[in-house]
Amino acid sequence: MKRILVIEDEQHLCKQIATILQAEGFDVIRTTSAAEGIDFARQQSPDLIVCDILMPDLSGYDVLNALQADINTAMIPFVFLSAKANHSDIREGMNLGADDYLTKPFSAQELLEAIAARLKKQEKLVNRVQVLCQQLKNLESLIEAKENLLENLTQELRRPLSNVNMAIMMLEANSPQERRQYYLQILKDEFEREITILNQATELRRLLSPENIKLLHQFNLLNKQW
Incomplete structure (x- = not known):
């Protein structure tokens, strides 16, 4: 079972995302705190992280930078969530190493398709590394x-x-x-x-x-x- 960490400061949306993922058979860890999300990532080793960008304690960019600086979490696929939809914001996230970017509001299908694509890409990468x-x-x-x-x-x-x-x-x-x-x-x-x-x-x-x-x-x- 794939484990997904959801970091989203809007409690209702965080719970909603977790419900969607759990219905698809994922093991979900969720938190509304960016700092706690960093700790969870280091402790739980999720297969993928879904993270909001604008949060009160730390930004999603800060979370991504912190995890990429740690060899144990640097390769975890990362999907950003944000209400900011302009090209520069998307490009900034991608330049930092994010794997995908979903603009709020998004559908359950868009979320699941983005996660499936990232997990498939990660599986190919892992197989290549093993070879x-x-x-x-x-x-x-x-x-x-x-x-x-x-x-x-x-x-x-x-x-x-x-x-x-x-x-x-x-x-x-x-x-x-x-x-x-x-x-x-x-x-x-x-x-x-x-x-x-x-x-x-x-x-x-x-x-x-x-x-x-x-x-x-x-x-x-x-x-x-x-």
Whole structure:
């Protein structure tokens, strides 16, 4: 059930709006105080706010500014109500970040259509944010996997170096011919091993797509040594 906060200083109109919304299945919080409305928004996390502009304690613009300054309420859709119908007033509300503007008097249908349109737009926005968050997680996993691959590759490439270094030193020491062949064979074997590792790294890099990262994580393969 969607929760809607109504902030309207005219008590009769505030109650009337709440009755219309409740009849449509909305959970409604209502108040005639702008300051109280700000507190309700922060405490109750409504899905949408319907707010009058001209109120005795604070204006609707003040309410909108206060809520947009709070990260927890900044994204709540906001519909202004006002008897002021000139273009500059509407533009001011929109420039501040309001999602819609209803001029008094308005019909129940106009109110419901405005709310339905804002909630639908908000739902699309939330879905888009969720998709972007998942894409970000996939990217982070891909970066982590490539870093693990690079670390493992570095370790594997270091291991043959001690054998290569030892073989070179023994060859430089004028070892007997039979031993020279032995050390040459070591160099050849380690060379082939290095080539194999590099080929494996190239293939793994090609396979490290975002789609494969989830599978690799499931089987805990990313941190395993080759």
